[in-house]
Amino acid sequence: MVASPIGRARRTAEAVAAATGLAVETDDRLMEVCCGDWEGRLWDDIRRDDPHRSYDGERFFGAPGGGETFEDVMGRAASWLASLPPEPGRRVIAVSHGVWGRLARGAYAGLDRRATLAQDVPQDAVYRLQNGQIDRFDCAPVE
Numbered sequence: 001m002v003a004s005p006i007g008r009a010r011r012t013a014e015a016v017a018a019a020t021g022l023a024v025e026t027d028d029r030l031m032e033v034c035c036g037d038w039e040g041r042l043w044d045d046i047r048r049d050d051p052h053r054s055y056d057g058e059r060f061f062g063a064p065g066g067g068e069t070f071e072d073v074m075g076r077a078a079s080w081l082a083s084l085p086p087e088p089g090r091r092v093i094a095v096s097h098g099v100w101g102r103l104a105r106g107a108y109a110g111l112d113r114r115a116t117l118a119q120d121v122p123q124d125a126v127y128r129l130q131n132g133q134i135d136r137f138d139c140a141p142v143e
Contacts, residue, residue, distance in 0.1 A: 003095040004030040013095040022093070029080040032097035033073045037065030057117040060099050070103075070113060077104040101127070105134055 003013035005026040013024045038046055043059075053059075061070045077100060084092060096104070098121035106116025108129045120136075128135045 001025070001093040001095065002027050002030065004028075004032065004097060004100070006031055006097070009095050009097055013093075016093065016095065027080060029076040030094060030096040030100060031076075033060045033099045034063075034066065034068045035060060036063040036067030038063040038067065070117075073100060074103050074107060074116075076100075078107040080104070081107055098123070105129065109134060 001022045002025045003010050017024045102119045125136050125138045
């Protein structure tokens with residue numbers, strides 16, 4: 001199992017590891033998109049400070065103060081996918097974040113930018129990427 005080193009994803013991976021006996025490795029390439037100066041701020045506050053900026057599906061990219069671009073995050077996701085050994089039957093559990101997961105699925109499926117960003121980002125589902133196919137499994141929240 002491999003996880004983003006960032007808090008919630010790492011803690012989720014640790015909970016899965018405790019239940020399954022798997023070991024957790026972290027990989028910085030699974031980190032969520034860096035939003036530069038916007039990190040930790042509410043969208044309402046950002047919109048108020050910069051009302052002329054577009055806040056569509058591209059809103060996470062290119063934030064002032066070092067925010068990552070779509071190409072930056074797509075490059076990390078594609079690099080991670082390409083680094084997985086093509087061993088038959090090998091399974092890898094990746095625990096990451098919403099935007100990163102959307103881009104990783106887009107890279108895996110060879111989607112263009114628009115189709116990649118149009119994908120769902122659920123908080124209650126997991127995805128299996130296997131044999132060129134992407135399957136979604138909905139999960140009940142754990143209380």
